[in-house]
Amino acid sequence: MQRVASITLSGFGVPESLRWHEGALWFSDLAHGTVHRWGGSGEPETVLKVPGRAGGLGWLPDGRMLVVSMDGGRVYRVERGGELVEHADIRDLVGGPVNDMLVDPRGRAYVGNFGFDYHAFVRESPNSMLYAPPGPPKALIACLGPNGTVLGATEPTLFPNGCLLTADGSTVVVAETLAMRLIAFPVRPDGTLGPSRVWAPLISPVLWHAVNHPGLLGRATRRISALLDKPAIARRSSSPIAPDGIAWDSDGETVWVANALRGECVRVAEGGRVLDRVRTSQNTLSCLVGGHDGRTLFAATVPTDDPVRAAELGGGRIEMVRL
Known part of the structure; x- marks a missing residue:
């Protein structure tokens, strides 16, 4: 029987970027630009509000927090006294809102972005129409040094999103949301990322070919996909998986994927085999395996x-299930 997550916290806009840090759950609210901390009981604490909407979170080795400004094209740093200062300006590298971020144990940060104004597009057109030739614009991942210096950027990707570092620090795994797959970049000695490889495809090759086809096949597939893009239908479908936030399972080898297309978190192995599914009440944007014993799956969900x-609805939730 498929496990179902229970609603733990509610009333947010777009909760995202779940992190477990110093015995507490941290997350951003992309709709309100705030960062929150929850110790496991009572109401969460609002830690700060970020100019340009808070996005990805991370911590430097000395404990200072880094937080993305989605619309500001910057990464901010929270000093020990609580002052918010600019850590890095990456406006020259991004083509849309800045998004999720990974900060490694050495303080190097890897920061993705949308590549274009995704929400403006889908307010006017079905999501499937993004794949009409030439397809959606691609985006770079910015690689930052511990002091905020731009070290470089990756090859262009389709909406780089959640990021993970392997235990040995040799590889960064990235959710390439609009390509429906996870990709892996080798970490070079200087902190930049090398050429990517596919870590886990999350859409069938046949469907991927069809939705991107420049001719009649593509037009028909995109139109059918638009007609099927309804919550009631999506809940009954198992494919494709659009990876948003991602998290290592406690085994350190398989990855939990927040499926932005439907209410679920999916555990996948390298190569793309689906091993487990947990149902959530709404579409899922971020996930995390944490808790005091490291055995709780948290999910950030939204209507x-x-x-x-989302800011008007206030329907964003944090859900959880014991693994």
């Missing part, structure tokens, strides 16, 4: 990922 509409 819509549009920050304007």
Whole structure:
């Protein structure tokens, strides 16, 4: 029987970027631009509000927090006294809102971005129409040194999103959301990322070919996909998986994927084999395996990922299930 997550916290806009840090759950609210901390009981604490909407979170080795400014094209640093200062300006590298971020144990940060104004597009057109030739614009992942210096950037990717570092520090695994797959980049000695490889495809090759086809096949597939893009239908479908946030399972080898297309978190092995599914109440944007014993799956869920509409609805939730 498929496990079902229970609703733990509610009333947010777009909760995202779940992190377990110093015995507490941390997350951003992309609709309200705030960062929150929850110790496991009572109401969560609002830690700060970030200019340009808070996005990805991480911590430097000395404990200072880094937080993305999605619309500001920057990464901010929270000093020991609580002052928010600019850590890095990456506006020259991004083509849309800045997104999730991974900070490694040495303080190097890897920061993705949308590549274009995704929400403006889907307010006017079905998501499947993104794949009409030439397809959606691609985006770079910025590689930052511990002091905020831009070390370089990756090859262009389709909406780089959640990131993970392997235990040995040799590889960064990235959710390439609009390509429906996880990709892996080798970490070079200087902290930049080398050429990518596919870690786990999450859409069938036949469907991927069809939705991107420049001719009649592609037009028909995109139109059918648009007609099927309804919550009631999506809940009954198991494919494709659009990876948003990702998290290592406690085994350190398989990855939990927040499926932005439907209410579920999916555990996958390298190569793309689906091993487990946990159902959530709404579409899932972020996930995390944490808790005091490292055996709880947390999920951030939303009725819509549009920050304007989500701020009005206040329907964002944090859900959890014991693994």
